[in-house]
Amino acid sequence: MSLTTLDGSLHRGCGGRYALQTESVTMRISGMAADVSREFYRCEKCAHENRTIDQRDLAEKSATEQIRAAHALLAPKAIRQLRESLGLTIPQFADLCYGTPKGIVEGWEKGRYLQNREADALIRGLLDRETLEKRAAKAGVTLPALPDAVVEPAGEPAHDPVPA
Ligand SMILES: [Zn+2]
Structure with a gap:
């Protein structure tokens, strides 16, 4: 389901129309918080709110990026x-x-x-x-031999390195 746009669409419950809005929310991910601005739709007649999956995903992605940057977490x-x-x-x-x-x-x-x-x-x-x-x-993990100066370029890593 990808209702990327509900703007101007009908709210069947009341006959009103949805309009795009922006809200500021604090999202928590893995115990860390970020303030993001998230879009959603609100019925202009009855104020019913609707959020699409895309809108949720986008807000979560933005929160993740903010948190990653704020805490210098590895990408x-x-x-x-x-x-x-x-x-x-x-x-x-x-x-x-x-x-x-x-x-x-x-x-x-x-x-x-x-x-x-x-x-x-x-x-x-x-x-x-x-x-x-x-x-x-x-x-109890057997480590592969220390890598020499040889560094393989991008590609599939050896999944079962054989110890020398
Ligand atoms: Zn409505």
Whole structure:
């Protein structure tokens, strides 16, 4: 359903017409808040309000971007690059983030979920080799051999790196 525009459409309940409005709302995502301006429709006759999926999505996206910037959280692409640079699969990466469900990690990488500050710090912590090795030992994850100077360009990462 993509009712991208309801502007001027009929509110069958009363016979009035919907007009585009803007409201300022505080949205909370992963425990963090952002003030965004969100469009919606209001019936000019009875004040009934209607919000399309697009309007909700747009507001959520805008809130996510604001929160990400305000808290300097890693972007989805940066999380994937970090994981790939370490030669880790999603399940391994999830285990190294103290057993975060792998669906959540996938969501972070796809921008479907926003990691909170604690999770962001957890992810960044993996950049420190000592921390990485400690957590790997604890989680029973076999780390791939340290990458040499050879860096593969974009493409599919090796999903099951074979230890030398
Ligand atoms: Zn109405």
